[in-house]
Amino acid sequence: METTQLLREYDIRPSFTRVSIYEYLKSHRVHPSAEDIHRALSPTIPTLSRTTVYNTLHLLVQKQLVTTLDVEEEQQRYDIPDHPHAHFKCRKCKAVYDLEDVHPSNIPQDKLNGFRVEEAKLVYYGLCPDCQQTA
Ligand SMILES: [Zn+2]
Ligand SMILES: [Zn+2]
Structure with missing residues (x-):
């Protein structure tokens, strides 16, 4: 649009x-x-x-x-919330990346014991692929 x-x-x-x-x-x-x-x-x-x-x-x-x-x-x-995604913050270069596949919206309902998730804000921390090269 x-x-x-x-x-x-x-x-x-x-x-x-x-x-x-x-x-x-x-x-x-x-x-x-x-x-x-x-x-x-x-x-x-x-x-x-x-x-x-x-x-x-x-x-x-x-x-x-x-x-x-x-x-x-x-x-x-x-950020613009136009698709569900988790974030990954690189401890070295400080960049924040999007991670789609590990977002909780992809967890099957039957694993949530009846809880209905409406929103999830999830951040992973570590080293991005570029920074692993130079580590
Ligand atoms: Zn990095
Ligand atoms: Zn994002």
Whole structure:
């Protein structure tokens, strides 16, 4: 779906800035912080303030179009919850990767003893393939 249309469906006025921030998150699946987003979009939107980035992210999180990551970080990091996945944080390069196959939504119902999971936030820690090479 077009971002403009998506934002409208969630009662968000699709300003150029809002659309740009959402699309940046969607096309950069590295779980950027607000600072990262501000740095990346400033050349295209020179008037963009940090406050606007924070406010926009806050709005998108409220509307559940964007989620925050439960990863130990100095800065809050953001993601788009468009498919169920767990996260893997590399202890060395600090990158946060998506892991689809190990997400609890793939656990068979009969293993859950009658509990119905509605949401899962799962983080694995270790070394990513690149960092294992150089370890
Ligand atoms: Zn790494
Ligand atoms: Zn993710």
